[in-house]
Every structure is written in structure tokens, then in C-alpha cells.
Amino acid sequence: MAMEVYVQNNKIYFYTDKPEVNALGITDYTDDLWLKIKSKKWNIRYGRRDKKKKMKLHPYIYTKIKGKQIDLHRFIMEYWYGKDELEKATKEGYVVDHLNNKGLDCQISNLCFIPRVLNTSKGNDYDIRRKFIRPLMAINITKDFDTQLFQITIAFNEPATLYNYGKIIPVSKIFFLYERFRRALNDANCIIDDIHEEKIFNIEKLRHIDFEYEIIKYLHFPAGQIEPTFVLRDNGELLLNKDTSKILFNEAAPSQKLYKRNKNKQKEH
Template identity: 60%
Template structure:
């Protein structure tokens, strides 16, 4: 696997997948990543068509997935241990396993991760023709942002002034409570 920096991203390129993997560039993170050997593994799934690629390293005999490696870099080893003790996992908010940007990762309970994958992630794909919905987390503020971009004409109804206003996109901010954001 080729690993390199382009602009403000660290990119991971492999002939095993058509897409590039990526995370945010940070000099300290880059210095750690470039010293390791990275590869692609595919998730275990009963339905072989739905296997997802994950970037991982088995450097020094300790296998680690890139998304967990990135979270540990930004949050620290102690937060990773606390999350594991509470049965939390690192979730890819966009459901794109190769997007390991810190804004796309968050700790959520394992059970919520499973239900998100079995419901929300599927329904989000089904409505893409009408609107695109994405969730991001701002590492600095710890706020979640829901972004909705409408592909079909949409309106905001101003009940106070009895007006219908056309809208193309909508942004919502939420505190660091993922269950509420997902609901």
C-alpha cells in the first residue's frame, strides 16, 4: 500500500480497492503513520457483496485499524481504554470505512453502531435521490453537524410570516449526544 500526503490529507492507495483511504494531515500523526506498514482487510460478512474495506497495520505484532489509530491519536490512549470498557466502538459517521478523518469518527455504544448499520445507514442510501444527509463531528467544539442537501425542490415554511422559502441545504448543530443526533 502506498501512503503519502497530498494537501491537508494523508492518503492510502491500494490496488485491492478502487477508492483512496484518507485521514487529516497532522505532522505528529503523519510521522507515526509513515513508520508503519499499512494494508487492506475486508470486514467479515455473511453477504460477501457487502464486505467493506478497512485500512489496518499489524506493525510490531499489534494489529490496529486506521480509524482506531486516528481516534487514539486525537483523544489519547486513556480515552480509547474508557471507550472499550464501556463497550463503545469507533463509528464511521458516513458509513464509509475508508474515510478516517476525525470529523467522520466518533465513539458510540456497540449496540447503537449495530442498529445504525441495520437501519439509518440503509435508509440514508434509499433517499439519496431526494436529498443527501451527512453527519460530521467538529473535533474542536465537539458539536455534531447534520447537513442536508436537497436534490429535489424543497421549501422552508415560515409560519410566522406565512411564507414558503426555497432552500437548497440545511445545517443543524447538536451537542455531543450521538443518540439524539441519530434520532
């Protein structure tokens, strides 16, 4: 049975009622892309099966064009980069990687051409270890199509402190910017290692070209008041009270300020 496809909040969603698929497929919306997607039938395939647990694993979305199976992530990369670039990358041994290891997330910021061998090593190392470190922090890598820059995003699930030029800064999020994916991946692995072993990492050892951070926002409640899990501030900002919440962050949205700042630098050069 074909998936239901619809548009909401400037995103294109793919839905199936198959119980083993517990997430929506998603990609970015443009008028032209929506016309291409809605004209086709989309279904689910599985990357592999767990024979012991009798489970289907790693769902991917696909369609058929002239009898040939085409995965959504390759369909999307062809739309954004062009057929020639996709064919060239394939011929040179590159694959389309889902940066967050979620095969249903086909947003262009989550897709990247990387060598097949790097895709395999990433899946056997980084993609596994980042799940185990999540009680301490949510770490992800994303890519900006406009600037072609990569960003490591970190949202801390435990209190964290940044030491920057002699200053001690309590932070909730940190963002690191890179020109190359391999450097971003290497640094992400180093950060995971250091946080796992010592619960601290040295920014000076990383190879980023720029970075940003968000300072922890402290909430003060009258004595005796029951502290809420969520707080809506007068400016409309919704804050999560980590002291009372058992919610863990899965990801932090990339810093658009970093991309904008470095886009301007690219223009200057």
C-alpha cells in the same frame, strides 16, 4: 502488498490497486500524525464477505504494531483523544463508528465513540435508509473535534422549501447542530421518514440547538441559449445547474459558521 501513502491538499491518503477497493483511504494531516503513519506499513482487511456474490465487503485499513493488528480508525482516535480515552471507551462497551458508514474515511470529523448496540442499530437502519433517500436528498452526520458538536448536513437533490416563521424559502442545503449524537441520529431518522412518506419535514419537531440554510441560487439564461451543466461566476464560484444535471449530491460540507457561532457560546458559559 502494502498500501501507498501520500499527502495532498492537507489530507493523508491511502491507495491500493486492489479492484474491490474502489475508494482512497483518507485522514487529516498534521506533521506529527504524518510521521507516525508513514513509519508503518498499511494494508486492507474486510469486515465481511458476501458469499452469494463472492464479494469482499466493508474494507478497513490496518497496520501491525508489535504483532498486534490495529485498525486505522482506532489509531486515529488514539492520536486525537489519547490512549487512556480509547481504552476507557473500549472497556465501557463503546466502538469507533464511521459516521458516514465508509470504513476508509478516517477523518476525525467522521469518527465517533458510540455504544456498540447503537452502532449495530445504526448500521441496520439509518445507514441503509439514507442510501435509498439519496435521489431526494443527501443526509449525513458529522462531528467537530474542536467543539465536540454534531451536525446533520442535508443537500437536496430535488427542489426543497423551508417554511420558517411564515416565510417560504427555497433552499439547497440545511444544517442542524446538536450536542449529543443520539439526538442527531434520532432527528436524521425522523427527517428520512418524513421525506420518504410526505416529502416534507417539520423543523419545529427536531431537537437541534441551532441551524443554518443555503438559499437556492437561480440562474437566468438568454432565450434560445443551451443551458450548461456548470456555471463559473465572475467571483470564481462554480455552480451546478440541477435542471440539466443528472448528478446527485453525496454530501454537503458542514457549516463552519454554526460551529464558530456555538464555540463562542461555549466560551461565554
